[in-house]
Amino acid sequence: MSEARYRRLFETARDGLLILDGETGKVLDVNPSLTSMLGRPREGLVGRPFWEIPLFRLSSLPRTLLTEALRDGRVRCEELTLTGADGRHLDVEFLCHAYEADGRPVIWGNVRDVTTRNAVVHQLRHLNEMQARFVAEASHEIRTPLTIVLEAMRQALEGLAGPLTPEQRALLEMGYQGAERLRVVVNDLLDVSKLEAGRAAIRRDAVDLADLIREIERLFAARVRAKGVTLKVECEPASVPISIDRNRIHQVFTNLVSNALKFTSSGSITVRARDRGQEVECEVADTGVGIAETDLPKVFSRYLQFGEPWTGPEGGTGLGLAIAKSLVELHGGRIRVQSALGKGTTFTFTLPRLGADEALSDRIEAILAELRRPGRELVLTLVRIETEMARETLYGALQKEAERQGYAAVRGGRGLAIFQDADPFRLGETAEGLKRVVRSFFFEQSVEAKRAIRYEIGMAVFPRDGSYAADLVSRAEADLDSERTRRLARRILIVDDDPVVVSTLTEILQQLGYLHVVSARDGVEGMARIQETLPALILLDMRMPRMNGYEFIGWLKHNARTATIPLLIITAYEVEPDKLDEEGGVTVFPLLKKPFGPDDIERWVRYLI
């Protein structure tokens, strides 16, 4: 009876099911779903060794499957392509178990059609790539004609093309102002695009907020006066040092004050900064028309619907506040608004102090006190990571390994400091070893987080580079900066005959800061480029005219100078391991399938160089 039940399950299962004899590899049974997937009748399959059935495209796979299944008890293969008798291809996920039945080894296989799922994932990646490409292209394609318009009009207005009649001047001024407005809108849109895609990063520097606010005051002085409004600036205390991205916070203030100015026609606008130790509280308050309570929740959203017409010619996208919010949050701060109709509006935002870069120094000092011994040399590796979560995860991972690997790690602020014993003659190796561990770690983390994680590594040696924490940290930070410069100065060669791909990759790489990107249309041109200057990384397509990817890899690997250059294969096609093996002596290469996004490129390039 239970036999009948299982039989029924087998016959009605949606996944394809396959039972094989573990010793002979012969098919013992197949279910209707599988026969329908394969487009073959049951009779044609049962009794035949399964590698004789052209189930999967890569013929070497099935035999090894058998041995693996028998050895490990279980094998899972994703992304196999099943070929039906009518030539149809299906993406399938194949899972098999080996077990014993009546003293004989039996292998049970589950074949699931994932074509639809793959198509959706493919679509999503494609959209992602398109969006990223749009932002990259838009930057250039929009800004260039805008530059031309603005500059041409300006030159005409300044009389460089000769004297103007009043009518001509009036027209040109209209055009120029229109273009200026467009420029503001474009910047807002591109900002928002980048912020949304999570691709904006902040760079912190020591800034005096009091200075910044005074600059804002100067910037708006004329406009405010013209409207008959007073602009006040207050700072407690007179100097507020903080580590922030100056340009971005400047933008936040500008957006808030512009906004205040738009809605205030009499009275005052006050800009304040209050130092609260752990954080700085900033405020932009106005005595303008105020915001209705029902509209308050919508204030920071991208889509601004207030139902109130703008007063005056100052248009705008309404994105200014949304951008301000994103920028404040990128700094780890919060922003809020208080307002009532007729009572004016106050925007308040906080900028937390990391302060703990000092904390890191203290902790390093403490650890040095413990580890210090006459004659002992230690390598200090400083890893600076912007994202809190990645820091925590790396710290956790290091703590686990610490005892076994003989390192000690501390953290503080944006950084992690790792100490290892150093053999003075093998400092380079020790340093490289840890760098490799960190790079692999971040590579995996980026895959999980589905975005590239930004980090930098710098090193210093105790006591050679200093016996005090502050000196060591300084040295490590200097090393970190120059390491970054060296990294971004490395030459990247793209070998691909599709100019669109080359252009996209070049944009992405240049936006990441890699300036030295060159390209070749095929293996032959690639060889010429390499003869000129050795690249640090090669991005390679496989199908090209004159000399394809496989042959090019063959040439690279057989040439001592080029054999060790890291390669990243970027392709829409399947890569054939047999061919790779033949040419390159290896069957596995870093591989990125199209469509790809800028995050994928960033993640791989960061890992490889």
Added chain:
Amino acid sequence: MPKKILIVDDEPQIAMLLNARLRANGYEVLAAYDAIQGFRLAVQSAPDLILLDLRMPAGGGAGMFENLKNNLQTALIPVIFITAYANDDVEKACRESGAADVIRKPFEVDEVLRKIRRVLKEPDPPGGATSPPR
């Protein structure tokens, strides 16, 4: 003697506008529309400064920069990159790679002239005038 500036940009209108602006400010100007022509002109005419569009097709901008730095005749000519990428990372990377400065598109004329003067070590004109009076 007027200083000579070489502009290399694959957008002829940008080159033309910059040309007009720079001439109006007393500089002698040469223009090239691709990396090959640009490099050749740099070698032939020994400009005092090169304005180089970073994003010319197929990595031309970066390629030309490399060529300039690898060539004894041109290695010491200061280069200012022009870029549409409004990105701090890119700016810093440009400077660190040996460029004398970076100009972002759309450009502020005053800023452009100021940067050029600074790189050429010229004093600012009194009153900060950037163009002939109307």
